[in-house]
Amino acid sequence: MNITFALFLVVVAITLVITGWAARRTSSAVQFWAAGRTITGWQNGLAIAGDYMSAASFLGIAGLIAFNGYDGFMYSVGWLVAYLLVLFVIAEPMRNTGKFTMADVLAYRMRPVPVRSAAAAATIAISASYMMAQMVGAGSLIKILIPGLDTALKPFFGWSLFGVHLDPSITLVGLLMMVYVIAGGMVATTWVQIVKAVMLMSGAVLLTLLVLLYFQFNLGSFFDHVASVKDKATGLPFTDPGILYQYGKTQVWGMDKALLENVSLGMALILGTAGLPHILMRFFTVPDGRAARGSVGWAMGLIGAFYVMTTFLGFGAATLLGKSLICAKIVNGKCASAPNNNLSVPRLADFLGSHFFGTFGGEFLLACIAAVAFATILAVVAGLTLAASAAFSHDFYVNVIRRDTHVSEGEQVLVARITAAGVGVLAIFLASGVGASTNAAALVAGLAFVIASAAALPVILFTLFWKRFNTWGAVAGLLGGTIATIVLYSLGPGFGAVPPKHPVFPLSNVGIVTIPLGFLCAVVFTYVGELVRADRLAERRFHEIDVRANTGLGAEGAAPVPVIVAGE
Amino acid sequence: MESKAVPGAGSRVEVGVPDAAPALDASRWEGLEQTDEFRRLVAARVRFVLPATVFFLVYYFALPILNGTAPDLMRTRVAGSVNVAYLFALSQFFMAWILAWLYIRRANTVFDRLADAVRRRARNGPDASAAKEVRP
Numbered sequence: 001m002n003i004t005f006a007l008f009l010v011v012v013a014i015t016l017v018i019t020g021w022a023a024r025r026t027s028s029a030v031q032f033w034a035a036g037r038t039i040t041g042w043q044n045g046l047a048i049a050g051d052y053m054s055a056a057s058f059l060g061i062a063g064l065i066a067f068n069g070y071d072g073f074m075y076s077v078g079w080l081v082a083y084l085l086v087l088f089v090i091a092e093p094m095r096n097t098g099k100f101t102m103a104d105v106l107a108y109r110m111r112p113v114p115v116r117s118a119a120a121a122a123t124i125a126i127s128a129s130y131m132m133a134q135m136v137g138a139g140s141l142i143k144i145l146i147p148g149l150d151t152a153l154k155p156f157f158g159w160s161l162f163g164v165h166l167d168p169s170i171t172l173v174g175l176l177m178m179v180y181v182i183a184g185g186m187v188a189t190t191w192v193q194i195v196k197a198v199m200l201m202s203g204a205v206l207l208t209l210l211v212l213l214y215f216q217f218n219l220g221s222f223f224d225h226v227a228s229v230k231d232k233a234t235g236l237p238f239t240d241p242g243i244l245y246q247y248g249k250t251q252v253w254g255m256d257k258a259l260l261e262n263v264s265l266g267m268a269l270i271l272g273t274a275g276l277p278h279i280l281m282r283f284f285t286v287p288d289g290r291a292a293r294g295s296v297g298w299a300m301g302l303i304g305a306f307y308v309m310t311t312f313l314g315f316g317a318a319t320l321l322g323k324s325l326i327c328a329k330i331v332n333g334k335c336a337s338a339p340n341n342n343l344s345v346p347r348l349a350d351f352l353g354s355h356f357f358g359t360f361g362g363e364f365l366l367a368c369i370a371a372v373a374f375a376t377i378l379a380v381v382a383g384l385t386l387a388a389s390a391a392f393s394h395d396f397y398v399n400v401i402r403r404d405t406h407v408s409e410g411e412q413v414l415v416a417r418i419t420a421a422g423v424g425v426l427a428i429f430l431a432s433g434v435g436a437s438t439n440a441a442a443l444v445a446g447l448a449f450v451i452a453s454a455a456a457l458p459v460i461l462f463t464l465f466w467k468r469f470n471t472w473g474a475v476a477g478l479l480g481g482t483i484a485t486i487v488l489y490s491l492g493p494g495f496g497a498v499p500p501k502h503p504v505f506p507l508s509n510v511g512i513v514t515i516p517l518g519f520l521c522a523v524v525f526t527y528v529g530e531l532v533r534a535d536r537l538a539e540r541r542f543h544e545i546d547v548r549a550n551t552g553l554g555a556e557g558a559a560p561v562p563v564i565v566a567g568e
Numbered sequence: 569m570e571s572k573a574v575p576g577a578g579s580r581v582e583v584g585v586p587d588a589a590p591a592l593d594a595s596r597w598e599g600l601e602q603t604d605e606f607r608r609l610v611a612a613r614v615r616f617v618l619p620a621t622v623f624f625l626v627y628y629f630a631l632p633i634l635n636g637t638a639p640d641l642m643r644t645r646v647a648g649s650v651n652v653a654y655l656f657a658l659s660q661f662f663m664a665w666i667l668a669w670l671y672i673r674r675a676n677t678v679f680d681r682l683a684d685a686v687r688r689r690a691r692n693g694p695d696a697s698a699a700k701e702v703r704p
Contacts, residue, residue, distance in 0.1 A: 070653060074632065077660045081628045087668055088617045092675075220648040227649035240643045241635040241653045259636030266632045270625075290680060297672050304661045311654075544597040550609055551683045553600075553690055 004367040011371045015180055015192055015378060022188030029412045032185035033100040033390050034284040037557065039190055041291040045298020048282050050193030052079075052273075052299070053200055053306055054130075054380040055137030055342075058373060060440035061307070062348075063341030065314020067323055069231065069238030071245055072314055074262065075445060076307035078269025080300065085274045087296040093464050093549035094283045095292040099556060101387075102280050102456060103395040106463050108548075109541040110471040113403065116395040118478040122455040123277040123391035125482050126448050127384045128426050130276070133444035134384075135431035138177075138377045139170035140342045141370060144328045167432040174431070177378055178424035181385040182417045186285060189382040196372075196379035201302060203372040204309045207345070210352040211316035222312075225319045238318050252506045264512035265445060271515060272449030275456030277387035278380075289552045317344040320351055341439055346370060381427075389419040442495040442508075447485070450511040454518035455481030462522055464549055470538035472529025473522045480525075481518030488514055605689050609682035616674055620667055627663055631656055 030036055039047065054060075057079065064072025098104040103119035153168035184192070215222040227237040236243050245258035252260055273279060283292045317326065326347045327335040346369050353365030393415035398407045459477045462469040491504040507513075547553060600606055635642050635653060642653040 070657075073654075073657050077631065077657050078628070081624060081660055081664045084624050084664055084667055084671075085621070087671055088621055220650075223649040223654075237649075239649055239651055239654060240639075242639055245636070247636045247639060256636055259633070262632040262636060263629065266629060270628055290676070293672055293675055297668055300664060300668050304665060308658070308661055540598075543601045547597050547600050547606065547686070550606070550613070551686045551690075553687055 003364055004370050007367045007371040008374055011375050011378070012176075014195060015375075018191045018195070019180055019184035019188040022184050022191065025187050027413070028409045029100070029394070031187060032413045032416060033281070033386065033394065035186040035190050037285060037287055039285040041286060041294030042298050043190070043194060044282060044286050044291065044295035046197045046302065047190045047193040047285075048279065048295060048299035049302040049306070050195075050197035050200070050379045051278055051282060051383040052303060052380075053197070053376065054440075054444065055134045055141075055373060055377045056440040056444040057306070057310070058200060058204075058376050059137045059141070059342045059345055060133070060442065060444070061310045062313040062317065063326075063344040063439055064244065064442065065311060066317035066321070066326060066344035066348075067339070067341045068244035069226075069229070069236070069315075069318065070241050071243055071262075073311055074265065075269065076310050078266055078445075079273065080304045080307050082270045082273035083296060083300045083303065085271065086279070087293065087300070089464070090274045090280070090460065091283050091292040091296050092289040092552070094280055095286060095289045096550075096552040096555045097545055097548045098280075098284055100281070100284055100394050101390050102275075102277055102460060103391070103399075105545070106459060106474055107399070108545045109463060109469070109538045110474050111537075113400050114471055115474045115478075116399050118475045119456075119459075120391040120396040120400075122451065122478045122482045123395075124388050124423065125486065126275070126277055126451045126456065127388035127391075128423060128430060129451065130278075130444055130448035131381055131384050131423070131427035132430045133440045133448065134377050134381050135170045135174055135427055136443060137342050137373070137440040138173040139167055139431065140328065140340050141346065141373055141377075142169040142173060144343055144346060165432065166428065170431045171428050173377070174424055174428035177381045178385070178421055180378060181382045181424070182420045184382070185413075186281075186386060189379070189386055190285060192375075192382055193379040196375040197302060199372045199375050201306060203369055204306055204313065207316070207349060207352065207369070208309045208312040210356065211312050211320075211348075214316075214320065214352065214355065222315070222319075226315045229318050229322070238315065257506065260512060261507055261509050264507060264509035267515050268445055268449040268453055268509060268511035271453035271457050271511075272445075273452070275452035275460060276448070277391060277452075277456070278383040281383070281387050281390065287557060288555065313345055313348060316352075317348040321347055325351075346373070385420045385423055386416075388423040389416040392416075392419040392422075439495060446495055446509055447489055450485045450489070450509070450514060451482050453511060454485050454514040455479075458519040458522045462526075464545065466526075467539055467542045468526060468530065469522070469542075470526050470529045473524075473526030476525030477518055477522030480521030481514060484514040484517050485510055600686065600690055603686065603689055605682065605685040609679065609686055612678055612682055616671065620671065624663065624667060628660060631660065 025031060025036075057076075061072055061075045064075065066072075094102075094105065097108060101119070102123065103116045106115045106119055153172065157166050157168050157171070180192070181189070212219075212222065215225065223239060227239045229238040230236065231238065231243045234243055234246060241247075242258075245262045247256055247258045250257040282295070286292050286295060321344075323339050323341075324335060326341065326344050327337045327339050328343060329335070329337040346366055349369035350362045350366040352362075354362030357364070393412060397415045397419075398412055455478050458481065459474050462473065462477070488505050488510040492506070492510055493500060493503040493508050495508055548555065634656070642651065642656070644652050646652060646655060
């Protein structure tokens with residue numbers, strides 16, 4: 001515990017130094033939200049990787065693979081392939097037309113007040129549900145690493161709010177994260193994300209090498225061991241698909257339920273990334289479209305390499321430990337609490353360290369991995385909070401509430417910081433309600449990615465590529481996609497440890513219904529808007545966004561002084 | 569509501585951009601959109617992006633669909649305990665890397681050159697011929 005705490009403090013100290021250095025450079029809005037547009041392609045690539053690979057990736061996916069074998073790998077595959085959509089149709093147009101947020105792009109063509117309001121609502125919904133999953137991971141992590149802390153804080157959390165007992169660990173981590181985010185701007189966030197990406201990659205490479213070393217770098221023997229682990233319920237070996245998604249068992253709407261779940265998940269994974277506000281926002285930090293494109297290339301290399309390693313971590317935990325040894329509390333080599341798949345990687349680190357370097361080695365490696373996980377969560381939440389605060393303060397406050405008056409730079413940044421605090425509190429509250437045993441990856445993919453692909457993606461795509469698209473369609477797509485997803489998710493079985501027996505909606509992954517619904521809302525209401533002749537400017541303004549998105553003509557360059565950056 | 573300048577765009581954005589040249593109003597954007605240079609750029613992009621997108625979507629969704637509908641095929645062991653399902657999933661990574669590399673290579677050479685031509689046209693005015701190339 002002492003090493004863990006020391007390393008945790010080191011991470012905190014590094015973050016604070018970066019934040020302090022960045023805070024002095026962050027006075028204007030363009031610096032607070034876009035780091036002055038001076039981040040280079042490869043730096044942004046690292047930062048995207050750091051922004052994207054969250055607790056859900058590091059702890060969540062490995063946990064799903066450790067408990068369910070092959071099927072957990074589907075998350076890794078989807079989350080990398082998704083970047084092709086980002087690269088082909090999102091990164092450059094975003095950079096070429098946007099300022100700070102997704103809504104800037106929409107507002108080129110649409111009536112700014114309704115679309116900015118709707119986009120801000122969707123952005124906050126995505127960010128809050130994404131952050132919730134991060135906190136679930138953080139909560140279970142702190143429980144295993146500093147068990148005394150949770151117990152010590154418990155007496156102060158004896159009350160409940162709307163029937164939800166706030167979880168001490170989650171609250172503590174949430175508050176801590178908010179402090180960093182509010183103090184730093186995009187400059188701090190970018191560098192925290194870069195440092196974290198390097199830490200995370202190093203941690204994953206080290207653990208992968210140790211897993212392989214355990215099997216004397218014999219991949220054949222490694223996979224033989226994985227295949228010898230059998231799932232209790234289905235009897236399938238861990239290398240086979242069908243454990244998490246038990247095909248051919250239950251029918252829904254005349255189709256195989258497991259197949260529907262898996263395809264539905266795939267849709268959210270592959271389409272959601274292109275609508276994630278905190279990822280889109282990263283493209284505003286580079287000087288031009290060429291750098292935006294190059295940064296996706298760098299990010300894909302890193303993210304892909306990491307996700308391939310998730311199989312070694314997950315399968316490694318499955319073979320070397322197994323479900324019965326992965327939990328928060330271990331007494332005399334046995335689990336004294338319920339299994340928690342988010343803890344597979346920390347437990348694996350503990351095991352490998354002890355195996356190769358003795359008891360101290362185990363403690364030390366566990367502490368290192370915990371520090372990496374903390375850095376991971378901090379970096380991701382920083383990005384999310386920035387995105388959410390930009391949505392509220394830039395889109396809603398500056399351009400809706402105060403649209404007729406001048407808002408000073410200082411006031412914009414102040415409002416952004418206040419919003420960041422609000423989003424943090426909301427996420428703590430929601431995460432406490434969900435509970436720390438829910439798998440972080442399943443949760444983030446089941447909610448945040450679905451809202452992103454059902455609400456944000458259709459509207460972004462139609463704004464860029466569909467001439468007839470108008471304000472009605474945009475608002476309907478944003479609100480329809482968001483509301484449909486949240487409603488259906490809460491009616492469905494969800495991803496909790498004990499799913500309800502008879503959920504109103506049969507699927508946990510609701511994307512297969514709500515993503516087409518989001519697109520449909522956008523199309524149908526565009527025609528309705530046309531019928532009532534509500535918005536005749538959107539079509540005329542399409543020409544401007546079409547030319548700008550494709551050429552980068554008139555795009556806002558690096559600020560305040562033009563910085564010459566050779567592209568990638 | 570429409571009284572405010574086009575948000576996110578407006579007049580301010582031209583500042584600091586060396587090649588933005590004269591402020592472009594709505595009709596000039598449309599004029600630029602109709603030029604041969606711009607059409608060539610969009611056509612070149614569509615020629616790559618459309619088939620590549622269709623390909624990666626089909627390739628990606630084949631994985632969950634085959635896992636669900638052809639479990640025996642996917643569970644077939646290929647080398648030792650490594651099965652088709654794992655290799656197919658792994659191949660998705662290489663598919664993504666290769667497509668990304670092809671896109672970036674083409675964009676850095678072909679698309680950027682075509683976009684430069686549009687920008688030159690914008691500088692020289694929509695009526696200027698593409699031959700009158702003057703780099704600043």
